[in-house]
Amino acid sequence: xGEPERGVHLSEGVAARFARTxxxxxxKVLRSLDRFELEPDGTLIDVINRxxxxxxxxxxxxxxxxKELRNEIVREYLPSGQIDLLADLKTHVPLLLETGEHTIxxxxxxxxxxx
Numbered sequence: 001x002g003e004p005e006r007g008v009h010l011s012e013g014v015a016a017r018f019a020r021t022x023x024x025x026x027x028k029v030l031r032s033l034d035r036f037e038l039e040p041d042g043t044l045i046d047v048i049n050r051x052x053x054x055x056x057x058x059x060x061x062x063x064x065x066x067k068e069l070r071n072e073i074v075r076e077y078l079p080s081g082q083i084d085l086l087a088d089l090k091t092h093v094p095l096l097l098e099t100g101e102h103t104i105x106x107x108x109x110x111x112x113x114x115x
Contacts, residue, residue: 018070
């Protein structure tokens with residue numbers, strides 16, 4: 001494949017991985033952390049706000065935007081230009097990785113408190 005085609009496939013791969021990772025983090029990991037810490041079940045906004053209170057994400061707004069971007073990728077509501085998608089991914093992939101690292105740190109500390 002030529003260079004432009006390779007770039008499209010690369011961005012599609014990154015987008016797909018971003019979507020899956022965001023889904024797992026928010027719907028599985030953060031909800032599991034809520035259950036472990038005996039938080040009541042709640043809406044997605046509740047889960048995201050608690051993540052911000054725990055310090056695993058700097059801004060609930062950033063995590064909501066990651067979830068919105070995930071939905072756009074999965075439902076193929078992407079902006080017509082790949083440049084917009086790449087710009088969003090360039091901004092949000094580091095935030096997603098940082099959030100994952102902070103979540104692991106928080107979960108490790110929570111587990112150490114268990115007798």
